[in-house]
Amino acid sequence: MASLKPENIRTVALVGHGAAGKTTLAEALLAATGAIKAKGSIEKGSTVCDADPLEKELGHSLVTSLVSFETGGVRVHLADTPGYPDFAGQAISALAAVDTALVVINAQTGIELSTERMMKWAGERGLCRMIVVNKIDCENLDLPKLVGEIRERFGRECMLLDLPAHDRQDVVEVLGHDSGDADFESVAAAHRALIDQIVEEDEDLLAQYLEDGADPSPEALHAPFEKALRAGHLIPILFVSAKTGAGLPELLDVLAKLAPNPAEGNPPPFWRGRSDVDSGEVAEAFHAEPDAEKHVLAHVFKVVVDPYMGKVGVFRVHQGTVNKDQQLFVGDGRKPFKVAHLYRLQGAETIEVEALVPGEIGAVAKVEEIAFDCVLHDSHDEDHIHLKALEFPLPMAGLAVETKKKGDEQRLFDILGKLSMEDPSFTVERHPTTNETVIRGLGDMHLKAKLAKMAQQYKLELDTKPPRIPYRETITGAAETTYRHKKQSGGAGQFGEVALKVEPRERGAGFEFVDVVKGGAIPGSFMPAVEKGVRQALADGVIAGFPVEDVRVTVFDGKTHSVDGKEVAFFTAGRKATMAAIREARPIVLEPIVEIEILAPGHAMGDLTGDLSGKRGHVTGTGQRGGLAAISGQVPLAELNDYQSRLKSLTGGQGSYSLAFSHYAPVPPAVQQLLMGQHKVRDDEE
Numbered sequence: 048m049a050s051l052k053p054e055n056i057r058t059v060a061l062v063g064h065g066a067a068g069k070t071t072l073a074e075a076l077l078a079a080t081g082a083i084k085a086k087g088s089i090e091k092g093s094t095v096c097d098a099d100p101l102e103k104e105l106g107h108s109l110v111t112s113l114v115s116f117e118t119g120g121v122r123v124h125l126a127d128t129p130g131y132p133d134f135a136g137q138a139i140s141a142l143a144a145v146d147t148a149l150v151v152i153n154a155q156t157g158i159e160l161s162t163e164r165m166m167k168w169a170g171e172r173g174l175c176r177m178i179v180v181n182k183i184d185c186e187n188l189d190l191p192k193l194v195g196e197i198r199e200r201f202g203r204e205c206m207l208l209d210l211p212a213h214d215r216q217d218v219v220e221v222l223g224h225d226s227g228d229a230d231f232e233s234v235a236a237a238h239r240a241l242i243d244q245i246v247e248e249d250e251d252l253l254a255q256y257l258e259d260g261a262d263p264s265p266e267a268l269h270a271p272f273e274k275a276l277r278a279g280h281l282i283p284i285l286f287v288s289a290k291t292g293a294g295l296p297e298l299l300d301v302l303a304k305l306a307p308n309p310a311e312g313n314p315p316p317f318w319r320g321r322s323d324v325d326s327g328e329v330a331e332a333f334h335a336e337p338d339a340e341k342h343v344l345a346h347v348f349k350v351v352v353d354p355y356m357g358k359v360g361v362f363r364v365h366q367g368t369v370n371k372d373q374q375l376f377v378g379d380g381r382k383p384f385k386v387a388h389l390y391r392l393q394g395a396e397t398i399e400v401e402a403l404v405p406g407e408i409g410a411v412a413k414v415e416e417i418a419f420d421c422v423l424h425d426s427h428d429e430d431h432i433h434l435k436a437l438e439f440p441l442p443m444a445g446l447a448v449e450t451k452k453k454g455d456e457q458r459l460f461d462i463l464g465k466l467s468m469e470d471p472s473f474t475v476e477r478h479p480t481t482n483e484t485v486i487r488g489l490g491d492m493h494l495k496a497k498l499a500k501m502a503q504q505y506k507l508e509l510d511t512k513p514p515r516i517p518y519r520e521t522i523t524g525a526a527e528t529t530y531r532h533k534k535q536s537g538g539a540g541q542f543g544e545v546a547l548k549v550e551p552r553e554r555g556a557g558f559e560f561v562d563v564v565k566g567g568a569i570p571g572s573f574m575p576a577v578e579k580g581v582r583q584a585l586a587d588g589v590i591a592g593f594p595v596e597d598v599r600v601t602v603f604d605g606k607t608h609s610v611d612g613k614e615v616a617f618f619t620a621g622r623k624a625t626m627a628a629i630r631e632a633r634p635i636v637l638e639p640i641v642e643i644e645i646l647a648p649g650h651a652m653g654d655l656t657g658d659l660s661g662k663r664g665h666v667t668g669t670g671q672r673g674g675l676a677a678i679s680g681q682v683p684l685a686e687l688n689d690y691q692s693r694l695k696s697l698t699g700g701q702g703s704y705s706l707a708f709s710h711y712a713p714v715p716p717a718v719q720q721l722l723m724g725q726h727k728v729r730d731d732e733e
């Protein structure tokens with residue numbers, strides 16, 4: 048295509064549940080438009096979009112792939128996203144890069160969890176949505192029933208844009224046709240309903256339509272059609288078979304003629320500046336303009352660390368034109384980088400290009416400053432600009448990891464750093480007290496995919512176990528003790544005596560150290576050593592090895608020795624006195640309680656609430672959420688280590704859950720006994 052203008056660009060994300068056929072559909076579209084010579088398949092592991100060895104092995108997508116093709120005079124940039132909820136982070140970030148979400152529904156299984164979620168998230172982001180019912184070649188389908196369900200869940204705005212015909216061998220488009228054969232419903236009725244809905248967007252057009260009753264011309268319908276899409280007043284339903292090719296020409300036609308160009312979609316919301324309570328500064332909202340002549344604004348929605356290309360930033364141009372050899376700034380960075388190579392992506396393949404106009408998706412490589420969600424721009428006037436934040440589910444599924452080989456620890460941290468850079472819903476935590484490295488993701492499958500990637504790409508083998516629960520200790524009473532540390536070995540001795548009191552503080556109030564020693568019973572110069580000893584005892588834990596929190600320690604007396612009084616002696620006395628006092632002050636162990644929210648098909652409700660109660664949890668509410676049963680409750684985090692697999696078996700893989708921290712609560716006495724038993728009491732070796 049010679050001169051590409053923004054109005055000739057379409058950006059589309061294929062979203063929806065796993066196995067709906069998104070990757071196969073992308074492949075079919077590439078083949079139908081001549082972008083690839085022959086159609087690959089999931090079964091042979093030969094598709095453009097599932098290019099990763101692990102994707103081929105598992106037979107489903109793990110990351111978002113970007114491809115593009117040309118049809119009807121436009122270039123379509125397509126993002127093929129993974130459908131399983133575990134990889135939702137990838138699909139959510141792709142929504143930031145496109146004007147249209149094509150929500151693909153598997154005709155065999157109907158509306159699924161990710162269908163619901165993606166419809167919701169794409170709607171919240173203001174994307175134009177279209178529903179594509181795939182696999183219409185399959186037998187024993189009830190398509191009229193599915194259409195009914197789609198409307199029931201997502202509203203009457205979901206309207207037929209085509210209908211299966213000739214026993215599902217092709218489809219008949221109903222915007223331009225008011226008669227013809229269809230396998231179900233009537234073309235005339237579908238046509239009428241669609242026109243009625245569109246003309247409502249334009250008063251003049253509506254008046255004229257009511258007056259003369261004639262269909263407006265396709266040209267007259269274009270603007271109101273786009274308006275209806277933008278406002279969510281129209282969510283077209285299309286039928287395809289990625290396998291047989293039925294409905295593909297019609298889908299391509301819709302992409303070229305009806306899907307919004309960058310100026311017709313809802314422009315992406317940006318913020319300039321940051322809101323700051325202290326300075327009273329308020330961030331200013333504005334919209335990027337898809338104007339090729341303006342300053343560059345491009346948003347990095349995907350980062351890949353490639354073994355050959357280094358760090359690759361994949362971005363969508365929202366404003367201005369990105370040119371090869373141009374200087375660009377990354378976020379608030381002062382130093383620009385030169386765009387030495389500019390790429391378009393075709394799955395794993397990169398194609399060098401000279402320029403990318405608004406709406407286009409491309410990539411730059413080997414720019415260290417680039418990070419997920421950053422904005423690339425060409426002028427310091429555009430510093431402090433951010434795309435309105437994407438909301439990602441909080442990763443709570445965790446695994447403690449350890450390298451199988453000693454000495455690989457540093458490599459582990461480097462690799463985990465790279466992986467978390469690529470994936471906004473994958474995080475790494477270091478727990479110095481337990482000496483554990485914990486990786487967190489959205490679910491079992493997500494974490495397993497990361498482990499497999501580390502093994503395959505980086506040849507790093509890990510041992511895993513459930514992460515330790517971050518228990519705490521506290522006290523429920525007050526106690527006083529005096530501890531004398533005295534050591535006489537040969538020449539120099541050690542002497543220090545500390546008398547202190549421990550008291551409980553309100554939950555969440557933290558630790559307080561008070562020194563009321565009078566008359567130099569403990570010389571001031573030794574007091575920091577005493578405090579250090581106290582803090583050490585609290586950090587190490589006393590009865591079960593977990594940090595003691597929310598206590599006040601008051602040192603009120605002590606004794607020193609003119610020769611043997613030493614820092615180390617007071618440190619030890621402070622530590623031992625604290626341990627002894629805590630043991631006397633009715634200590635307890637606290638555990639984290641989390642809010643859980645479960646979405647699952649209604650029939651699993653009873654099993655799920657029963658399961659929660661059996662795990663020391665309780666249900667706080669139940670309801671309906673977009674056709675699914677929603678259960679909220681509170682449950683100890685310790686009971687959720689294997690929740691992903693329990694949920695999977697109770698719901699047949701149709702459930703999802705999210706966790707959020709709520710509060711700390713005392714563990715039952717039996718659990719406390721168990722934890723105390725597991726804790727190896729540190730010997731009084733000193």
Ligand SMILES: Nc1nc2c(ncn2[C@@H]2O[C@H](COP(=O)(O)OP(=O)(O)O)[C@@H](O)[C@H]2O)c(=O)[nH]1
Pocket residue numbers: 064065066067068069070071072088089090106107108130181182183184185287288289290291
């Ligand atoms: N019969 C039939 N099978 C399909 C069709 N589209 C995809 N499939 C199969 O459905 C499975 C899942 O497809 P895939 O493209 O990986 O789905 P994705 O998870 O949405 O990307 C694969 O076995 C495909 O061969 C279709 O239109 N008809």
Ligand SMILES: [Mg+2]
Pocket residue numbers: 069070071107108127128129130
């Ligand atoms: Mg896929």
